[in-house]
Amino acid sequence: MTETPAVAEAIETVEPGTVLSHLHPEGSFDLADHPVPTGREEIWRFTPLKRLRGLHTDADLTAGSVSTSADAPTGARVEQIPADSPLRGSSGYVPTDRIAARTWDAATSTYAVTIPAETVLDAPVIVTVTGSGIEGAAASHVVVTAERHSKATVVFLFEGSATLSDIAEIVVGDGAQLTVVSIDDWADDAVHVGHRHAKVGRDATFKHVDVSFGGDLVRHDSTAEYAGPGGSVEMLGLYFADEGQHIEHRLFVDHTAPKTKSHVVYKGALQGKGAHTVWIGNVLIRKVAEGIETYEENRNLVLTDGCQADSVPNLEIETGEIEGAGHASATGRFDDEQLFYLRSRGIEESEARRLVVHGFFNDLIRQIDVPQIQEKLIATVETELAKNALKAF
Numbered sequence: 001m002t003e004t005p006a007v008a009e010a011i012e013t014v015e016p017g018t019v020l021s022h023l024h025p026e027g028s029f030d031l032a033d034h035p036v037p038t039g040r041e042e043i044w045r046f047t048p049l050k051r052l053r054g055l056h057t058d059a060d061l062t063a064g065s066v067s068t069s070a071d072a073p074t075g076a077r078v079e080q081i082p083a084d085s086p087l088r089g090s091s092g093y094v095p096t097d098r099i100a101a102r103t104w105d106a107a108t109s110t111y112a113v114t115i116p117a118e119t120v121l122d123a124p125v126i127v128t129v130t131g132s133g134i135e136g137a138a139a140s141h142v143v144v145t146a147e148r149h150s151k152a153t154v155v156f157l158f159e160g161s162a163t164l165s166d167i168a169e170i171v172v173g174d175g176a177q178l179t180v181v182s183i184d185d186w187a188d189d190a191v192h193v194g195h196r197h198a199k200v201g202r203d204a205t206f207k208h209v210d211v212s213f214g215g216d217l218v219r220h221d222s223t224a225e226y227a228g229p230g231g232s233v234e235m236l237g238l239y240f241a242d243e244g245q246h247i248e249h250r251l252f253v254d255h256t257a258p259k260t261k262s263h264v265v266y267k268g269a270l271q272g273k274g275a276h277t278v279w280i281g282n283v284l285i286r287k288v289a290e291g292i293e294t295y296e297e298n299r300n301l302v303l304t305d306g307c308q309a310d311s312v313p314n315l316e317i318e319t320g321e322i323e324g325a326g327h328a329s330a331t332g333r334f335d336d337e338q339l340f341y342l343r344s345r346g347i348e349e350s351e352a353r354r355l356v357v358h359g360f361f362n363d364l365i366r367q368i369d370v371p372q373i374q375e376k377l378i379a380t381v382e383t384e385l386a387k388n389a390l391k392a393f
Helices: 005-012 098-106 336-343 349-368 371-388
Strands: 066-071 077-080 109-115 125-132 138-146 151-161 163-172 177-186 191-200 205-212 217-226 232-241 246-255 261-270 276-285 293-302 308-317 324-332
Touching (some): 098 163, 109 151, 125 138, 125 163, 138 151, 138 177, 163 177, 163 205, 177 217, 177 371, 191 232, 217 232, 232 246, 232 276, 261 276, 261 349, 293 349, 308 324
Parallel strands (some): 109 138, 138 163, 151 177, 163 191, 246 276, 276 308
Antiparallel strands (some): 066 125, 077 109
16 A cells, blocks of 8 residues: 555644543553552543452552563574663553553563564464562563464463553554453452553454463553554454452553454453452543544343442544444343243253353353463353352352
């Protein structure tokens, strides 16, 4: 595609780090620009601050114990990088909250995953992050770079017990195809606050899959912007909250270039007293982003009494010259028609409910396109259902 002078000029007017959204804060690397949250702020009003173990105030982010290991196929590079590496910040990421700013300054584990130009990986890069205890907090920072016309999948597995705040910068070069899968399979006592930011190049394709099953409190901020026209972003999410668990996903797609696309689908299930999920979706379509397409969707399935699912989709549109934009949100119990259909064929009620839950998640699980991860997630859904056995119905 050849840029017209008008398009080129329009792209250049979008300054890096400048955010015009009413719902997404302006970024800053200066910690003084991020006061300690009180819970009354828009971006913190759903989060139980007392359960953050001081990540948002003054907890020592070098006191925790978290180890990282990687299994990378031939062609990919996984390496430690110094805190002053030019790779840090290469996505254009600027911290938009106090935890992110603290993490940027304090990260003791800084590393990079790089897929060189024209490289097509025949297996995923798998990075395993393991926590050995919740005493003390840890901070880490990873930069994932898929250079031009490369194709790869990178999987992050979080396990064990930890109090962790991390930043993941993702750079998708022109014409590259990158899938990043993040799976929180923590122990029940873990706290994880994650920040993910992707910059998607011209005609590049980026898929982000965010799965949250474990942990006491999990809060993820996932954002994306475009470095040129023709880029495509797909964000998929699955989460399953049990008794007392808080899982919060906040998404922001910033259409900073014309002829770009974004598609967001998150699905969650809740069971047990005090289970709480939060999904905040926001798409900003700037004046320069003519001819874009976007859609965001969130579905929540409530399995027992005593749960709460908050779902807030948003669209901010600054130009009418778009191909399409929309959003949908729904929270409810089982579909009675589905249950009746299965019961009428002799399937026991408990088994029918189990099948409905699997069907609810499976269409997203199949889109991950990493067989071993798909199998793991299907088994995890089964384990989550077994915790409660749906006895409350």
